[in-house]
Amino acid sequence: xxxxxxxxxxxxxxxxxxxxxxxxxxxxxxxxxxxxxxxxxxxxxxxxxxxxxxxxxxxxxxxxxxxxxxxxxxxxxxxxxxxxxxxxxxxxxxxx
Amino acid sequence: xxxxxxxxxxxxxxxxxxxxxxxxxxxxxxxxxxxxxxxxxxxxxxxxxxxxxxxxxxxxxxxxxxxxxxxxxxxxxxxxxxxxxxxxxxxxxxxxxxxxxxxxxxxxxxxxxxxxxxxxxxxxxxxxxxxxxxxxxxxxxxxxxxxxxxxxxxxxxxxxxxxxxxxxxxxxxxxxxxxxxxxxxxxxxxxxxxxxxxxxxxxxxxxxxxxxxxxxxxxxxxxxxxxxxxxxxxxxxxxxxxxxxxxxxxxxxxxxxxxxxxxxxxxxxxxxxxxxxxxxxxxxxxxxxxxxxxxxxxxxxxxxxxxxxxxxxxxxxxxxxxxxxxxxxxxxxxxxxxxxxxxxxxxxxxxxxxxxxxxxxxxxxxxxxxxxxxxxxxxxxxxxxxxxxxxxxxxxxxxxxxxxxxxxxxxxxxxxxxxxxxxxxxxxxxxxxxxxxxxxxxxxxxxxxxxxxxxxxxxxxxxxxxxxxxxxxxxxxxxxxxxxxxxxxxxxxxxxxxxxxxxxxxxxxxxxxxxxxxxxxxxxxxxxxxxxxxxxxxxxxxxxxxxxxxxxxxxxxxxxxxxxxxxxxxxxx
Numbered sequence: 001x002x003x004x005x006x007x008x009x010x011x012x013x014x015x016x017x018x019x020x021x022x023x024x025x026x027x028x029x030x031x032x033x034x035x036x037x038x039x040x041x042x043x044x045x046x047x048x049x050x051x052x053x054x055x056x057x058x059x060x061x062x063x064x065x066x067x068x069x070x071x072x073x074x075x076x077x078x079x080x081x082x083x084x085x086x087x088x089x090x091x092x093x094x095x096x
Numbered sequence: 097x098x099x100x101x102x103x104x105x106x107x108x109x110x111x112x113x114x115x116x117x118x119x120x121x122x123x124x125x126x127x128x129x130x131x132x133x134x135x136x137x138x139x140x141x142x143x144x145x146x147x148x149x150x151x152x153x154x155x156x157x158x159x160x161x162x163x164x165x166x167x168x169x170x171x172x173x174x175x176x177x178x179x180x181x182x183x184x185x186x187x188x189x190x191x192x193x194x195x196x197x198x199x200x201x202x203x204x205x206x207x208x209x210x211x212x213x214x215x216x217x218x219x220x221x222x223x224x225x226x227x228x229x230x231x232x233x234x235x236x237x238x239x240x241x242x243x244x245x246x247x248x249x250x251x252x253x254x255x256x257x258x259x260x261x262x263x264x265x266x267x268x269x270x271x272x273x274x275x276x277x278x279x280x281x282x283x284x285x286x287x288x289x290x291x292x293x294x295x296x297x298x299x300x301x302x303x304x305x306x307x308x309x310x311x312x313x314x315x316x317x318x319x320x321x322x323x324x325x326x327x328x329x330x331x332x333x334x335x336x337x338x339x340x341x342x343x344x345x346x347x348x349x350x351x352x353x354x355x356x357x358x359x360x361x362x363x364x365x366x367x368x369x370x371x372x373x374x375x376x377x378x379x380x381x382x383x384x385x386x387x388x389x390x391x392x393x394x395x396x397x398x399x400x401x402x403x404x405x406x407x408x409x410x411x412x413x414x415x416x417x418x419x420x421x422x423x424x425x426x427x428x429x430x431x432x433x434x435x436x437x438x439x440x441x442x443x444x445x446x447x448x449x450x451x452x453x454x455x456x457x458x459x460x461x462x463x464x465x466x467x468x469x470x471x472x473x474x475x476x477x478x479x480x481x482x483x484x485x486x487x488x489x490x491x492x493x494x495x496x497x498x499x500x501x502x503x504x505x506x507x508x509x510x511x512x513x514x515x516x517x518x519x520x521x522x523x524x525x526x527x528x529x530x531x532x533x534x535x536x537x538x539x540x541x542x543x544x545x546x547x548x549x550x551x552x553x554x555x556x557x558x559x560x561x562x563x564x565x566x567x568x569x570x571x572x573x574x575x576x577x578x579x580x581x582x583x584x585x586x587x588x589x590x591x592x593x594x595x596x597x598x599x600x601x602x603x604x605x606x607x608x609x610x611x612x613x614x615x616x617x618x619x620x621x622x623x624x625x626x627x628x629x630x631x632x633x634x635x636x637x638x639x640x641x642x643x644x645x646x647x648x649x650x651x652x653x654x655x656x657x658x659x660x661x662x663x664x665x666x667x668x669x
Contacts, residue, residue: 014213016212016213016216021208021209021210024207024208025207052216052217052219053220055220056194059197060213061196061198061213061214061242062209062212062213063210063213063216065209065213073202074202075202075204076204077203078203078204078209078242079205079206079207079209080206080207080209081206082206082207083207086205087204089204090204090206
């Protein structure tokens, strides 16, 4: 547990404009992080409409996509993150 | 009329792929997506990458290649063998390769999503180089990476609309599925043009084929067209010419054998015509073909010799024995050998490679030796249809072609195995004539369209000086050939000698007789002369006697008068 607390979770959320799905995703993500990773996370939101060239690097197809950069390995979750359990399993976060 | 046509003509984008633009009459629909489907290994990726590369290089239309299967580096390596420099083209910003990788194990799906990411990537790639062409290879891989089918389908539909709105000409590839053209039924979304690639194996020989399943708003060839993948990329060949409206030439070309030209109205074959030389084994078909090839090269024209039986070196060596030096023509670059075992490809592939060779070399004459072997890889009707197409093509290009064919059974020589005799313009038949314990070759001209030709059988002689045709000997016992002909000639010669001998002895007899008679005449003449002289002598003697008598009488009378002057007196009396 102490080990994990030292870690900072780097999460990247790819969106394309301010769509409902993106907003929902970001909202959900923030909620889960506050609940489970308080103080140990950093969320970076990338709008592909602004920076389209970034899509290639993380192999983004679907919008919204959440990418867990750290801790490794990279995990991706696509969709509006409405299913909390799936997101937590996907990000490999054990509930606190 | 033209205006109307232009009005309705669908704008097309040439693919640059040899032959494909011909059967699609100009290319694939401009600004619309085209579906290319086929089984694994049927050449979908290659066709699409060639579309992009040719577009960038030949038509100055940059292109984006979105690869869902292979990485950019893998693609580069795969097509480097075809001479496509993807790296260089990418650096020149003429093409852009984007590898879309979906790793199922990395991805979790939760809730609603769309494929805007893909759209943005593609849009960015298109805009960054001003692409006019797009390939999505193979977009169906999305289905294995993402599970929400209904979203995927809706998004694909949106994607194709979006591509149309972008105005890019796109090729979408799809793997062939059971009962469908593609596994995921992509043909539902892409309805303008669908091209199906096929890879069939018949008798252990594979042939690639291409068919345009549908092309909305345009006429197109509907047949299956064979295509070839080789060092130049894909070549599709629209092998059936639909019309028989070819311009024809009435120029003549020599067969290389003067005596044969003489049989053909003294001029030889028509230029651009097709000639079939058929005969049983060992009748010299290849020799005739080599003569023809050599004659073509001697005129300074190019010739391709397709050898399906012997290797080029073998042919060159063998022909040297009949005084035909093919090597010199090869060295000059006028003669080209192309040897291939018939079993190397399927029939259609052979045709395609023949086309390619001919297109590249641009010969004036072509030899196929022999076509019989092609039957080993196709049925008679297939071979026939292949040859029809070949003849059509060659006639259009005004290339004279000589086929050789083996007839297996001399009883049915009237029919070649390939049934091509009705297609060709001239048909020479070399036939074994077995007679008197030896085999000889007789040559007939079975047909020669559009010219007077000899109906006589000639004996076809192969010597170390070359080929020749000899008139057969028409003796009292019928047609004689070979040594029988020689024997008959000898016999005739002997007879002549004897006859002339007999004649000269008769002449001598006559002249002797004449001499005898002349001698006789001379002696009679002398006899006559002596008789005449005798007679004359008598006559003269008698005259002399008379004269003397007269004189004597006178003298006596004088004497009786008594004196010499009595004469005066007498005179006075």
